[in-house]
Amino acid sequence: MHKFVLSLLLIVSPAVFSKTKDLPDFTGLVEKYGAAVVNISTIQTQHIASNSVFPELPNIPESSPFHEFFRRHIQPFSMPKKTEPRSMGSGFIISTDGYILTNAHVVESADEVNVKLNDKREFSAKIIGSDRKTDIALIKIEANNLPKVTQGNPELLKVGEWVVAIGSPFGFENSVTAGIVSAKGRSLAQENFVPFIQTDVAINPGNSGGPLFNMMGEVVGINSQIYSRTGGFMGLSFAIPINVAASIADQLKINGKVSRGRIGVMIQEVTKELAESFGLSNINGALVVSIQKDSPADKAGIEVRDIILKFDGKDVATSADLPRIVGNTKPGSEVSTQIWRDGSTKNIMIEVEEILSDERAGNNQPKQSKQPNTSNNLGLALSELTASQKKQLDINSGLLVEDIRPGTASRAGIHVGDIILGLNNQDISSIKQFNRLLNKVEKGRNIALLIRRGDMTTFITMKLDKINDKKSVHDE
Numbered sequence: 001m002h003k004f005v006l007s008l009l010l011i012v013s014p015a016v017f018s019k020t021k022d023l024p025d026f027t028g029l030v031e032k033y034g035a036a037v038v039n040i041s042t043i044q045t046q047h048i049a050s051n052s053v054f055p056e057l058p059n060i061p062e063s064s065p066f067h068e069f070f071r072r073h074i075q076p077f078s079m080p081k082k083t084e085p086r087s088m089g090s091g092f093i094i095s096t097d098g099y100i101l102t103n104a105h106v107v108e109s110a111d112e113v114n115v116k117l118n119d120k121r122e123f124s125a126k127i128i129g130s131d132r133k134t135d136i137a138l139i140k141i142e143a144n145n146l147p148k149v150t151q152g153n154p155e156l157l158k159v160g161e162w163v164v165a166i167g168s169p170f171g172f173e174n175s176v177t178a179g180i181v182s183a184k185g186r187s188l189a190q191e192n193f194v195p196f197i198q199t200d201v202a203i204n205p206g207n208s209g210g211p212l213f214n215m216m217g218e219v220v221g222i223n224s225q226i227y228s229r230t231g232g233f234m235g236l237s238f239a240i241p242i243n244v245a246a247s248i249a250d251q252l253k254i255n256g257k258v259s260r261g262r263i264g265v266m267i268q269e270v271t272k273e274l275a276e277s278f279g280l281s282n283i284n285g286a287l288v289v290s291i292q293k294d295s296p297a298d299k300a301g302i303e304v305r306d307i308i309l310k311f312d313g314k315d316v317a318t319s320a321d322l323p324r325i326v327g328n329t330k331p332g333s334e335v336s337t338q339i340w341r342d343g344s345t346k347n348i349m350i351e352v353e354e355i356l357s358d359e360r361a362g363n364n365q366p367k368q369s370k371q372p373n374t375s376n377n378l379g380l381a382l383s384e385l386t387a388s389q390k391k392q393l394d395i396n397s398g399l400l401v402e403d404i405r406p407g408t409a410s411r412a413g414i415h416v417g418d419i420i421l422g423l424n425n426q427d428i429s430s431i432k433q434f435n436r437l438l439n440k441v442e443k444g445r446n447i448a449l450l451i452r453r454g455d456m457t458t459f460i461t462m463k464l465d466k467i468n469d470k471k472s473v474h475d476e
């Protein structure tokens with residue numbers, strides 16, 4: 001038995017050893033570019049109200065005749081207190097004269113930013129500017145002839161390619177971790193302007209703002225976030241592509257802020273069902289569900305139910321692509337926009353405006369009407385909006401969902417109080433029209449209802465497979 005195992009080991013060992021020779025060696029990369037990675041710590045001044053009258057005086061006993069005097073006539077005051085410096089994150093030098101890239105959340109609210117180099121020198125840094133939407137910050141130290149990184153092209157990254165991170169996880173400076181690119185162009189919740197690079201490189205608190213290198217020693221990203229249920233690394237880390245970061249850094253260096261474009265639309269993802277409903281053969285683009293009044297899109301003639309396929313010559317593969325493309329477009333530019341409308345493509349010119357501030361829509365919701373409900377075989381009891389309800393919602397037409405019976409609509413997610421604004425490519429103004437359009441849909445086809453719910457407008461799809469018996473749907 002022992003001889004058999006030994007023979008087996010002799011057979012497989014050469015293959016194992018040959019594969020071992022193919023494993024990457026990161027030592028040269030670290031030795032050459034590790035010196036450009038820095039540790040960043042911050043100090044934040046806090047104003048804390050003193051519990052005693054004068055902290056420098058001894059406590060006065062309540063039995064002392066002076067206690068009441070000081071209590072009445074001397075008011076407590078706030079004394080600024082500096083927290084101890086603590087390791088907050090990482091960064092990397094992008095120019096020999098001291099410009100450093102890091103994450104915005106690393107230096108956010110900091111009164112003092114300290115940078116420690118690989119050679120143990122320490123500098124006080126100035127925040128040139130930061131951008132919370134992309135989590136990028138540019139800081140500068142007064143020094144010259146510094147080592148700097150080389151910028152790579154994230155577009156050339158391939159899924160499965162080896163990548164390396166250098167940073168200060170938990171304050172352990174110049175720590176090196178490695179892994180592979182897991183995915184590209186990831187969209188994360190509340191992150192509309194960054195197509196993240198997903199990796200399985202071990203990233204922990206303190207790595208934020210550090211570089212992600214490819215095997216040529218080029219920086220391809222900035223390590224920014226992890227996905228975790230425990231607070232520690234779980235194999236999912238996300239980096240901001242360096243081309244996105246560099247563009248932001250250029251604006252911060254010149255203007256101290258970032259200028260972004262807007263066109264004033266709300267969009268949603270184009271699903272297979274929605275594409276079928278609108279006669280679109282490919283599942284791509286961004287479906288327009290709402291348009292802000294007097295916005296660039298409104299002025300240009302964009303309509304609800306348009307599917308934006310290209311913007312400024314760039315393909316909109318998914319809805320997540322559009323905010324990035326528009327946001328990176330220079331305000332004031334007039335760009336060509338390709339849309340899908342009524343079964344064909346159309347080009348429209350839009351003049352992009354600058355995002356000035358976040359705007360919130362009103363939260364008006366109409367009360368249910370007292371007019372009789374009219375049911376249909378979707379399981380919906382509908383009523384036509386009154387003039388006051390239309391004015392309240394600032395819309396021209398629509399049907400109010402008064403009640404829902406168990407069925408297709410309830411399973412699709414329609415709620416009582418929803419406003420049905422459209423069916424496929426048609427605006428809805430009456431129950432009679434709604435039923436007539438419903439009758440024309442072939443059995444087994446998907447329909448898309450444009451729904452207004454509070455501040456949100458969205459399309460909800462459902463398939464007319466078993467419920468579309470045309471004899472049971474009547475014009476009212």
